[in-house]
Amino acid sequence: MDRGLLTMYLPAAALGPNWETDVGQAGYFWARIVIADRYRGIAFQADEPGYPSDLVELICEVHLRDTLGLRDGDSITFRIVAG
Numbered sequence: 001m002d003r004g005l006l007t008m009y010l011p012a013a014a015l016g017p018n019w020e021t022d023v024g025q026a027g028y029f030w031a032r033i034v035i036a037d038r039y040r041g042i043a044f045q046a047d048e049p050g051y052p053s054d055l056v057e058l059i060c061e062v063h064l065r066d067t068l069g070l071r072d073g074d075s076i077t078f079r080i081v082a083g
Helices: 019-023 064-068
Strands: 008-011 027-035 039-047 057-060 078-080
Touching: 027 057, 039 078
Parallel strands: none
Antiparallel strands: 008 027, 027 039, 027 078, 039 057
């Protein structure tokens, strides 16, 4: 995912004074999303050296694996919501 599309940035210092030192992540790029045209969620990527640009983590209001019957490696669609 193009991080330029993600709308927000949360610096590690906002999470805790030692967050970056402890986990090696300077912060997180994130955006509000809609998953599978139905479920609200957040997509995020860690700001760290070597973090894969095509890896996006999703947090959702429902358990996606159960709700959509997903398994490792399955595809899922989502769209970024403005604002």
